[in-house]
Amino acid sequence: MKKSYAAVGAVLAASLALSACSGKDNNNTASPSPSASGSASASPTASASASAGSVTGTSFENWGTYGFDLKNTRHAPYKEITADNVNDLGIVWSADLKTLDKDVKNGNQAYPVVIDGVIYITTSGNQVFAFDAVTGNQIWHWKPSPEQAATFSKSGIIANRGVAVGEGKVFMLTIDNQIVSLDQKTGELVKMVKIADSIEGVTLENGYYETTAPVYYKGNIYIGSSGGDNGVRGFVNAYKASDLSPAWDAPFWTVPPKGQDWLANSKFQGGGAVWNPPAIDEETGIMYFAVGNPAPDFYGEDRPGANPYTDSVVAVEAATGKLIWAKQEISHDLWDYDAAASPMILNATVKGKQQKIVVEGGKSGQWFAWDAKTGDVVWDGIPFAKISHPNPTPEGVLVYPGVLGGENYAPETYDPATNYVLIPGVEQPALIKSAKNQDEAATPDMPGAMAFGTTMGELPADVETFGTITAMDVNTGKQAYQIKTKDPQRGGLTSTDAGIAFFGELDGKINALDIKGGKVIWSFQTAGDNIQAAPAVFTVDGKQYITFTSGGTKPKVYVFALGGDKTQGKEGAADTGSAHSEKK
Amino acid sequence: MRSISKTAVLALLAAGLAGCTGQSNNQASPSASPSASATATASQMQGQEARLDIEQTTFSLKQWKVDGSHNTSVKGKFMIGDQPVANAVLHAGTSKKNIVTGDDGSFELLVDQSLLSDTPVRVVSLDEAKVGGQPLNADAANQVKDTSTYISVYYPIEVSEVKASASDANQVEVHGQIKSGKDDLVSFFQIDKYRIGGKVIDADGNPVKDAVVWIDRDEGEGFAKSTPTDENGNYQLFYLPEDEETNLTVTIGTKRYTLPENKVYIIPEDTSVEINITLPKEGTVIDDKPPTLVSKTSKGAMYTGVLAGLNVPEDVKYTVTIPDKEGHFVLTVPKAAWDQHPSFFETKMTKFVDQDDELAWGDTLPSSFVQPGANDPKNIESVSKGA
Numbered sequence: 001m002k003k004s005y006a007a008v009g010a011v012l013a014a015s016l017a018l019s020a021c022s023g024k025d026n027n028n029t030a031s032p033s034p035s036a037s038g039s040a041s042a043s044p045t046a047s048a049s050a051s052a053g054s055v056t057g058t059s060f061e062n063w064g065t066y067g068f069d070l071k072n073t074r075h076a077p078y079k080e081i082t083a084d085n086v087n088d089l090g091i092v093w094s095a096d097l098k099t100l101d102k103d104v105k106n107g108n109q110a111y112p113v114v115i116d117g118v119i120y121i122t123t124s125g126n127q128v129f130a131f132d133a134v135t136g137n138q139i140w141h142w143k144p145s146p147e148q149a150a151t152f153s154k155s156g157i158i159a160n161r162g163v164a165v166g167e168g169k170v171f172m173l174t175i176d177n178q179i180v181s182l183d184q185k186t187g188e189l190v191k192m193v194k195i196a197d198s199i200e201g202v203t204l205e206n207g208y209y210e211t212t213a214p215v216y217y218k219g220n221i222y223i224g225s226s227g228g229d230n231g232v233r234g235f236v237n238a239y240k241a242s243d244l245s246p247a248w249d250a251p252f253w254t255v256p257p258k259g260q261d262w263l264a265n266s267k268f269q270g271g272g273a274v275w276n277p278p279a280i281d282e283e284t285g286i287m288y289f290a291v292g293n294p295a296p297d298f299y300g301e302d303r304p305g306a307n308p309y310t311d312s313v314v315a316v317e318a319a320t321g322k323l324i325w326a327k328q329e330i331s332h333d334l335w336d337y338d339a340a341a342s343p344m345i346l347n348a349t350v351k352g353k354q355q356k357i358v359v360e361g362g363k364s365g366q367w368f369a370w371d372a373k374t375g376d377v378v379w380d381g382i383p384f385a386k387i388s389h390p391n392p393t394p395e396g397v398l399v400y401p402g403v404l405g406g407e408n409y410a411p412e413t414y415d416p417a418t419n420y421v422l423i424p425g426v427e428q429p430a431l432i433k434s435a436k437n438q439d440e441a442a443t444p445d446m447p448g449a450m451a452f453g454t455t456m457g458e459l460p461a462d463v464e465t466f467g468t469i470t471a472m473d474v475n476t477g478k479q480a481y482q483i484k485t486k487d488p489q490r491g492g493l494t495s496t497d498a499g500i501a502f503f504g505e506l507d508g509k510i511n512a513l514d515i516k517g518g519k520v521i522w523s524f525q526t527a528g529d530n531i532q533a534a535p536a537v538f539t540v541d542g543k544q545y546i547t548f549t550s551g552g553t554k555p556k557v558y559v560f561a562l563g564g565d566k567t568q569g570k571e572g573a574a575d576t577g578s579a580h581s582e583k584k
Numbered sequence: 585m586r587s588i589s590k591t592a593v594l595a596l597l598a599a600g601l602a603g604c605t606g607q608s609n610n611q612a613s614p615s616a617s618p619s620a621s622a623t624a625t626a627s628q629m630q631g632q633e634a635r636l637d638i639e640q641t642t643f644s645l646k647q648w649k650v651d652g653s654h655n656t657s658v659k660g661k662f663m664i665g666d667q668p669v670a671n672a673v674l675h676a677g678t679s680k681k682n683i684v685t686g687d688d689g690s691f692e693l694l695v696d697q698s699l700l701s702d703t704p705v706r707v708v709s710l711d712e713a714k715v716g717g718q719p720l721n722a723d724a725a726n727q728v729k730d731t732s733t734y735i736s737v738y739y740p741i742e743v744s745e746v747k748a749s750a751s752d753a754n755q756v757e758v759h760g761q762i763k764s765g766k767d768d769l770v771s772f773f774q775i776d777k778y779r780i781g782g783k784v785i786d787a788d789g790n791p792v793k794d795a796v797v798w799i800d801r802d803e804g805e806g807f808a809k810s811t812p813t814d815e816n817g818n819y820q821l822f823y824l825p826e827d828e829e830t831n832l833t834v835t836i837g838t839k840r841y842t843l844p845e846n847k848v849y850i851i852p853e854d855t856s857v858e859i860n861i862t863l864p865k866e867g868t869v870i871d872d873k874p875p876t877l878v879s880k881t882s883k884g885a886m887y888t889g890v891l892a893g894l895n896v897p898e899d900v901k902y903t904v905t906i907p908d909k910e911g912h913f914v915l916t917v918p919k920a921a922w923d924q925h926p927s928f929f930e931t932k933m934t935k936f937v938d939q940d941d942e943l944a945w946g947d948t949l950p951s952s953f954v955q956p957g958a959n960d961p962k963n964i965e966s967v968s969k970g971a
Contacts, residue, residue: 249694256648
């Protein structure tokens, strides 16, 4: 057995140069044989690991990147698990991440990537695990040095959304703004570079941090930036996967430099974080990303105009970062309505015709679609949440959606059979106060210091909080249905060719939705809580598996399949992401 | 000789095939390594000047535009005498992007005209470089490796008047203007952030070292992190105040101290503040009353803005005013220094100023305050008004 692997490996290595040129960057190249490892991600090292026999299985269908494919459709062509047999799903294995390493932090928002029978996940606090997908055996584990971890354990926001895999390496961004590349086979550190080495001032001290999963495409990895609400200048940049040197001449900045254009007249400004991975059209080389809100978030007097490119979807050339088009969802945002979630590229039926479009649901509670090539509006802000947002006043106003959205970072999925986009929604208003006008609030020219102290925090408004899943008919731009979920939808959805979509809940339940019927047909209480990332679906030797992570105070990873253990856990406490917890 | 260089070409071709999609760096075929006899030698290049010729190296600052038109592409060539240097690797500015010269020595750079800068363009690798189809040997490479040039983006400076200072005959007053593009607001100089600073001590009154103070907004998503406390327990952070409930935490290693449950700050606006924190002897909850938590407003603010200055020896003291919106400023400088025709620099500076009075346009700053950063444009020749 081992011998035959080795022989195949050698052939693979020889043909690598060719397969690397095929432009298949999504790692999902399905194959009935071990040559599945000959996808773009597979380097000679990956086939070597197969020959070492450390991974269970001989044929693999993958979940090769954050959004399944570079278009972020999150729709996998697997159909062993159906509406008829879904109740036979159970746990194949699960692992408590804090048991595996005590330094794993609370909360988890990692979207698993699965390649050739290996699951790659990250944790809060920037650890990376590689597991045998079928057995749960830990293949390798990487954690930052205690010194580095100490830097970001001080951060309030330590979530990480996952890895990119390419050229035999696993890439992750750290909370302290570094790019890490690890050997895909061993997990050994290949290289770690500071983003500040190529973009001056991108430091935690300046309010920048990184939570996003990078994406690998054609020799580059693409990254966004967090920290818009701290008034940083948001950007997207590209780095060469080979040596992590910059691949673009300059980052694409999402807002002007301080002192120019709409930032000419005021202090405390900027924003425009890019919280989540871009979608990339491999046919055109165009990349689309969503841009967050302007800063300051609730006070807009001194940032006149529409504030481009905040709350927008921007299309650039992936090879160069050159602007192609930009479309804004919310002009002059006063409510923290980021375009947070990754856009999706769809080949869909739109108004009766086939069209390639880019779609995105905003924290505004509105869903948008544009022509992928031109940016022409297809569907313009179709509501999927309660919308009522008067301008903030110093006294405070209750606005719908609240600061969590709408649709937060949680990604949508697209089911081609029904032509529905499924939107994960949050129904939770917020009491928003504008910062006082600068004149009113001006400090009097008085000598000496004025003492002040702490005060009781205001209790949250007594309002109903829940979640929704909206099926948007891409053809008509109308809701096909909307279902209500107990807690806000914070993780996102994943669908398959069997017509079902999987999504987690904040109480630790994992559910299956019959996409056509709009009914939840399966629900399983895991032993964890706060599922805040969407599942990945993959196969090993033809058998279909589902994997996902849970967060809260007991972060875990799970693998489900038909015939697994049906022992359920206790309902977890939902952390809805209000005060004191990480957001976005 | 001929057969060897043919081999090299074949090897190169093979490398080119293997290395699509920019992966050539780590996929270079080992056979591509050239034979020593086929190199361009130093003696062949003796007396030949190596140059990075760029079609335009100075640009007027152009404001950021939503259509991206502030970005300009410029072309250049890397030449030794009249021979192009192919396959050399260049870097521009602080970006570590590898710019590889083409067969005719050409390369292209993106200039972001919205950013004040001197962007050095320099050679970082000649390992794969070829002149006349042949690799450079060590001597030749050594000779040209320090070739560099730079691209400058700045506001032109116009001097309208130079007159003797009324108060000191040895000084002149130079009236200048930082010139913007039409309809652009040039100059701004204003408060950017405020400071939260103070001391962290333990229950026995000893300063705590390496503690980090964090604030985060309860409703919004902003946060700010301090520098670790020094041996005297001092910390500071700069933040973006919004009128809302703010949490404060102190972390030392993995230990995290917080305010009592449901207690928050509403930090006064438009002022820096001093917060002195005494950590509890037991537990992790800070007793949020004086003397264990003392909070008061304090002076100073962080400013950001564009300033102009003069390239004069360090011992030459001068003053310059903060430019107004149209960019007008006044320099007061020893006449002897001005008579040397010093060039100007411009800097977009961010600096904390520890004083009660707010700085404003027209205020006078000492030259010690106005220092250019490493990448600020430093060789700006002023033009006389009407010239």
